[in-house]
Amino acid sequence: xxxxxxxxxxxxxxxxxxxxxxxxxxxxxxxxxxxxxxxxxxxxxxxxxxxxxxxxxxxxxxxxxxxxxxxxxxxxxxxxxxxxxxxxxxxxxxxxxxxxxxxxxxxxxxxxxxxxxxxxxxxxxxxxxxxxxxxxxxxxxxxxxxxxxxxxxxxxxxxxxxxxxxxxxxxxxxxxxxxxxxxxxxxxxxxxxxxxxxxxxxxxxxxxxxxxxxxxxxxxxxxxxxxxxxxxxxxxxxxxxxxxxxxxxxxxxxxxxxxxxxxxxxxxxxxxxxxxxxxxxxxxxxxxxxxxxxxxxxxxxxxxxxxxxxxxxxxxxxxxxxxxxxxxxxxxxxxxxxxxxxxxxxxxxxxxxxxxxxxxxxxxxxxxxxxxxxxxxxxxxxxxxxxxxxxxxxxxxxxxxxxxxxxxxxxxxxxxxxxxxxxxxxxxxxxxxxxxxxxxxxxxxxxxxxxxxxxxxxxxxxxxxxxxxxxxxxxxxxxxxxxxxxxxxxxxxxxxxxxxxxxxxxxxxxxxxxxx
Numbered sequence: 001x002x003x004x005x006x007x008x009x010x011x012x013x014x015x016x017x018x019x020x021x022x023x024x025x026x027x028x029x030x031x032x033x034x035x036x037x038x039x040x041x042x043x044x045x046x047x048x049x050x051x052x053x054x055x056x057x058x059x060x061x062x063x064x065x066x067x068x069x070x071x072x073x074x075x076x077x078x079x080x081x082x083x084x085x086x087x088x089x090x091x092x093x094x095x096x097x098x099x100x101x102x103x104x105x106x107x108x109x110x111x112x113x114x115x116x117x118x119x120x121x122x123x124x125x126x127x128x129x130x131x132x133x134x135x136x137x138x139x140x141x142x143x144x145x146x147x148x149x150x151x152x153x154x155x156x157x158x159x160x161x162x163x164x165x166x167x168x169x170x171x172x173x174x175x176x177x178x179x180x181x182x183x184x185x186x187x188x189x190x191x192x193x194x195x196x197x198x199x200x201x202x203x204x205x206x207x208x209x210x211x212x213x214x215x216x217x218x219x220x221x222x223x224x225x226x227x228x229x230x231x232x233x234x235x236x237x238x239x240x241x242x243x244x245x246x247x248x249x250x251x252x253x254x255x256x257x258x259x260x261x262x263x264x265x266x267x268x269x270x271x272x273x274x275x276x277x278x279x280x281x282x283x284x285x286x287x288x289x290x291x292x293x294x295x296x297x298x299x300x301x302x303x304x305x306x307x308x309x310x311x312x313x314x315x316x317x318x319x320x321x322x323x324x325x326x327x328x329x330x331x332x333x334x335x336x337x338x339x340x341x342x343x344x345x346x347x348x349x350x351x352x353x354x355x356x357x358x359x360x361x362x363x364x365x366x367x368x369x370x371x372x373x374x375x376x377x378x379x380x381x382x383x384x385x386x387x388x389x390x391x392x393x394x395x396x397x398x399x400x401x402x403x404x405x406x407x408x409x410x411x412x413x414x415x416x417x418x419x420x421x422x423x424x425x426x427x428x429x430x431x432x433x434x435x436x437x438x439x440x441x442x443x444x445x446x447x448x449x450x451x452x453x454x455x456x457x458x459x460x461x462x463x464x465x466x467x468x469x470x471x472x473x474x475x476x477x478x479x480x481x482x483x484x485x486x487x488x489x490x491x492x493x494x495x496x497x498x499x500x501x502x503x504x505x506x507x508x509x510x511x512x513x514x515x516x
Contacts, residue, residue, distance in 0.1 A: 039106065039351075040371025043183040043262040046269040051194045053256030053277035056345075058338030059284050060197050060330040061143055062249040064312035065403070067292055071301035074242045076222065077233040079289040084231035084239070085246025086282045089253075091446030092414045093278050095421035096257050097271030098439055102424065104260040104267050107352020108345070109417045114356070116420035119505050120494070126353050127490035128413040132251075133346030133380055135406045135486075137339055138388020139399055141171045144335035150313060151328035165392055169385055175340040176381040179347070180367065180374045183262045193337040200330030201284060205291035208319045212294045218318050220297035224290050240456045247414075247453065248407045249285060253277035255341045258348040262371070295319060343380055350376035358497065358504040397471045397478070404461075404479035409486070411454040418447030 044052075070078045096108065105111035109129060114122025145167045149158035157163050178189060212221045231239055256273040260266045293301065296315060312331055316324035351373040354363035365375040391398045421443040422429070429440040461480035464472035471478035498505055 038371065039261045039366060039373070040183060041262065041266075042264045043371065044259065045264050046273055048191065049256040049259060049263050049270050049273035050276055050280075051190045052259065052341050052344070053253040053273050054280060055190045055194050055197070055334075055337035056252035056255035056341035057250060057277065057281055058140060058252065058334045059281060060201055060312070060327075060334035061140065061338065062334075063201075063285065063288055063292075064331050066245040066249050067289065068301050068311040070242055070245050070289075071293060071298050073238045073245075074231070074233070075298045075302075076225075076228045076293055077230060078228070078242070078293055079286045080229045080231035080233065081239065081242040081246055082249070082285040082289050083229055083282065085243050085250060086278060086285075088247070088414075088446040088449040089250040089278045089281075090275070091442045092418050092450070093253065093271075093275045094438060095418050095443035095446065096254055096274050099417070099421050099424060100257050100260055100271045101267045104270070105352055106258055106261045106348035107355075108254060108257050108260075108349070109413050109420075110349050110352055110358075111356075112424065113416050113420045114358075116423040117416070119358070119507075121416065123353070123358050123494050123497075123504070124490060125413045125416045126349050126358065127494070128409045129349045130346045130380065131486050131490070132406055132409050132413075133342050134384045134387050135402045135409070135482075137172060137342050137380075137384040138168065138392070139403055140335045140339040140342060141168045141175070142388070142392070142399070144168075144332050144339060145171055147313070147328050147332035147335065151325045151332055161392075165389065168388065171336070172339065172381060172385055172388075175336075176343060176377055178340055179343050179377050180370065180372050182370045183259065183372060190337055190341065193333045197330050197333045197337065198284070200326050200333075201288055204316070204319060204327045204330065205288050208291040208295040211319065212291075217295050219295060219300050222294055222297050224294045228290065228293070229286075240453065241460070243449075244407050244411075244453050244457050247410060247450070248403070250278060250281055251407075251410045252338065252342065253281070255344045258345040343377060343384075346380040347373050347377040350380065356504050356507070357501060395471075401471055401478040402482055405482035405486070408454060408457060408479070408483040411450040411457070415447040415450040415454065418443035418445075418450070422447075 067078065070081060074081050099112045100108070103111055103115065107126060110122050110126030112122075113125040142164065145164055146158050149155070149164075208217075209224075211217045212223065215221075227233065231242070253274050256263075256277060257270040260270040263270050292315065296318070301311065312327055313324075316327035320326055350359060350363045351366070353359040354361055354376070363376045363379065364373075366372065367374045387402070388399075391402055422440045425435065425439040428435045430436065458480060461477035461483075464475070464477045473481040476484075
């Protein structure tokens, strides 16, 4: 397969007008200008990138958020749905890897889709990535604050809405400052948090399973069985909703690839980190799902479906007793780490869009001393804070609805990436089974699965009675209204940008490179 993978390229210099690497030589070059310096090269290594990819998914928080609703849908087959959700993630992670080898651009999906499918589709893909950061950063910081206060016994402060909101805003500002301060500082911080998080999850899962087999559990324990790994055991309709929750749980690993221009061996290490992140997450999610379902039983977890991440707060007390702070700390550090790493894809995508003139040039400014995109980072931060405060003031349900809407944006831009990979390498696909499967069939299958989930979810959310939220806005489920609002806003802003400065659309970004 080595001979069929794209040749490695050096990352583009951002100090002058340069052409993106064209591995096969027959595509028209594209030019763009990176203003005020370049992202700092070789700032982090493969292990740093892996830690960032893992932390960006926020494993402990993601499990806490989805395990209750997932069990309510599929019962004991929750581990199987986690396994099934891994399949499209691995296929799309493979697409990220091969596309990054050909074009190591911090804009990832935006850059690749622009060159493979055209500037309009690329702009919408970049907008979707930026909006995922806006939607989720506030929620993650809110969870980090809430669980952090619970872990130190400050339950009263955790229940005070105003205190929690103020601390959440301060935490977002702190994490953004760390992002601007330097990629190396961020990486060291992420390395420490991922170790704490994984260790706490391992301790929790081990104690839960030990108590199940020892017969000392306090809830309706169930002995684990191999058929729990069958994702189809609960039926097709339940599987659809479960897979969408699973996609949300895995989302975020591509933050490693957004740091490609700041990583040693940029053409290979970030993509490998993204793939290995999904593999580590698979092992973690399946193991913890087995432990949670076995210890608590399906009735208890289904009853906690509306509690979202609070299910882990109650399970911590049940499983660990006075040591419940271990699991609370896991969720707090998970959300804290992800608050920072989720800012990375949005800010780097905005930077890449500005370099190609898809956004105003100010978003491409880079701190000359630290080599970080300060302007785009603070814009993402400010927008995320405004979104969080407004949505939080509307209701707690609205905050949860914005996370549900997030899953639609994720499915959209992941699917675009899979399609772009197959188009990019379309002339390589018949060179053998390896290129056909890895560069074409695999990414397209992953994209098809995600588009199917997207269509099913939109149809489900169109009816408030079936939507994952009980909230109805304008006769539709609130999550769908939020997603449609963001999509419409993206189209309007794109048209305004094109009318104001159509340089991005007038350029020939170059069709996807193909073998001669």
